[in-house]
Amino acid sequence: xxxxxxxxxxxxxQQHEVEPRLxxxxxxxxxxxxxxxxxxxETSICGACTVLLGGKAVKSCTLLAVQADGADVVTIEGxxxxxxxxxxxxxxxxxxxxxxxxxxxxxxxxxxxAVELLQTNPKPKEEEIRRAIAGNLCRCTGYQHIVDAVQYxxxxxAAAKR
Amino acid sequence: xIPAAFEYHAPKSLEEALxxxxxxxxxxxxxxxxxSLLPLMKLRLAAPRCVIDIGRIQALRYIREENGxxxxxALTTHTEVLESPLLRAKCPLLPQTxxxxxxxxxxxxxxxxxxxxxxxxxxxxxxxxLALDAELVAASVHGTRTLRAxxxxxxxxxxALLPGEIxxxxxxxxxxxRTGTAYRKLHQPASGYALVGAAACLTLGPGGIVERVAVxxxxxxPKAYRAVAVEKALAGKKASEKLLTGAARHxxxxxxxxxxxxxASAEYRTAMAVVFVRRALESALARAQGKPR
Numbered sequence: 001x002x003x004x005x006x007x008x009x010x011x012x013x014q015q016h017e018v019e020p021r022l023x024x025x026x027x028x029x030x031x032x033x034x035x036x037x038x039x040x041x042e043t044s045i046c047g048a049c050t051v052l053l054g055g056k057a058v059k060s061c062t063l064l065a066v067q068a069d070g071a072d073v074v075t076i077e078g079x080x081x082x083x084x085x086x087x088x089x090x091x092x093x094x095x096x097x098x099x100x101x102x103x104x105x106x107x108x109x110x111x112x113x114a115v116e117l118l119q120t121n122p123k124p125k126e127e128e129i130r131r132a133i134a135g136n137l138c139r140c141t142g143y144q145h146i147v148d149a150v151q152y153x154x155x156x157x158a159a160a161k162r
Numbered sequence: 163x164i165p166a167a168f169e170y171h172a173p174k175s176l177e178e179a180l181x182x183x184x185x186x187x188x189x190x191x192x193x194x195x196x197x198s199l200l201p202l203m204k205l206r207l208a209a210p211r212c213v214i215d216i217g218r219i220q221a222l223r224y225i226r227e228e229n230g231x232x233x234x235x236a237l238t239t240h241t242e243v244l245e246s247p248l249l250r251a252k253c254p255l256l257p258q259t260x261x262x263x264x265x266x267x268x269x270x271x272x273x274x275x276x277x278x279x280x281x282x283x284x285x286x287x288x289x290x291x292l293a294l295d296a297e298l299v300a301a302s303v304h305g306t307r308t309l310r311a312x313x314x315x316x317x318x319x320x321x322a323l324l325p326g327e328i329x330x331x332x333x334x335x336x337x338x339x340r341t342g343t344a345y346r347k348l349h350q351p352a353s354g355y356a357l358v359g360a361a362a363c364l365t366l367g368p369g370g371i372v373e374r375v376a377v378x379x380x381x382x383x384p385k386a387y388r389a390v391a392v393e394k395a396l397a398g399k400k401a402s403e404k405l406l407t408g409a410a411r412h413x414x415x416x417x418x419x420x421x422x423x424x425x426a427s428a429e430y431r432t433a434m435a436v437v438f439v440r441r442a443l444e445s446a447l448a449r450a451q452g453k454p455r
Contacts (some may be wrong), residue, residue: 003170020170020213042163044201045352047267056270062200063271066170068218114265135265
């Protein structure tokens with residue numbers, strides 16, 4: 001039996017009838033075609049599927065689509081629009097400038113986790129950045145460049161506010 | 163990994179949820195934040211015929227001072243516990259424990275009440291609510307009852323909730339002056355669950371005497387427990403490093419059979435229980451003495 005759900009995804013209202021067991025990550029990828037959200041471990045550990053739900057980072061593999069009914073969701077595809085400058089979001093730019101990725105698999109989740117951090121803590125210390133991305137696993141950059149990328153974004157966002 | 167199909171209900175009020183639960187009985191499972199239940203359903207270790215999603219009941223999401231205690235709605239997330247100014251000021255052990263749970267994404271979804279109701283032997287809050295002698299409020303269509311933390315954990319993944327009951331509230335004390343608390347944990351490196359987690363709550367009396375102390379342990383055995391022998395070794399004595407070290411040796415009493423699995427042997431868990439109880443006590447004592455720790 002299907003359930004009709006409605007949510008705003010990257011600013012656009014979506015409405016579909018879904019099976020209650022459909023996971024949010026599958027809704028985003030298979031129903032909406034937003035394949036930027038990756039599926040990694042499927043066990044709530046790796047963070048590749050991280051999206052923002054009501055501004056908070058969540059693992060979309062551990063959420064039913066029906067639980068997100070009525071919510072506001074941001075995926076990597078919608079992030080640039082949040083940056084407010086017409087181009088990449090500062091965190092995306094940081095990953096570009098500081099070589100924050102190699103294979104790119106963890107990158108969308110990593111970026112969205114960093115976005116949540118910078119919303120609440122605009123000037124994080126290195127240890128705070130590492131803690132904020134503790135729920136996101138990367139198997140190739142070695143994390144240092146990712147930390148550099150988030151620091152770059154923090155500086156850039158602070159400069160834009162001045 | 164896709165859960166088996168189920169019938170889905172999303173009640174808007176507790177009363178509606180209780181009616182649904184009483185109608186569906188054992189065929190129904192309560193879904194709160196979903197960070198315990200959904201992983202089990204994806205692995206098909208759980209395949210309930212009916213899921214009652216209580217996540218939309220906003221009335222179960224609060225932290226407030228009430229009748230000399232702090233009442234926390236069962237659907238309050240770990241992040242909300244962690245960031246609560248009220249808890250930080252008056253019962254810091256809960257935020258200290260929430261800080262050690264999972265990661266940001268898990269803390270944003272997981273709920274204090276239903277983490278407790280899941281009674282995972284490696285969850286963090288059980289140690290804290292035991293050390294705080296917290297009360298847990300369960301509701302059913304017949305009314306509500308209050309349970310003490312010490313009677314709440316029955317066995318592995320089994321809490322003292324009866325069929326038809328929904329956990330609605332956790333009540334913790336406002337801690338008196340000269341009280342220090344701490345939660346110290348040995349993380350399982352992949353999952354972040356506690357191989358051993360020790361929560362301590364220690365109040366100093368005149369002359370640096372340990373006036374009151376409670377220690378809760380999780381991860382060690384099939385269910386969380388109060389380390390009563392540790393508490394007895396400390397109560398009424400003058401606090402010192404030597405006293406704490408000696409007391410911590412009693413962390414695993416005879417009636418607790420430590421878990422032994424791929425991640426840690428019973429011997430290792432026992433040895434680490436002693437270490438982490440000592441560390442929790444040392445931090446709690448330092449904080450009770452007003453030292454930053």
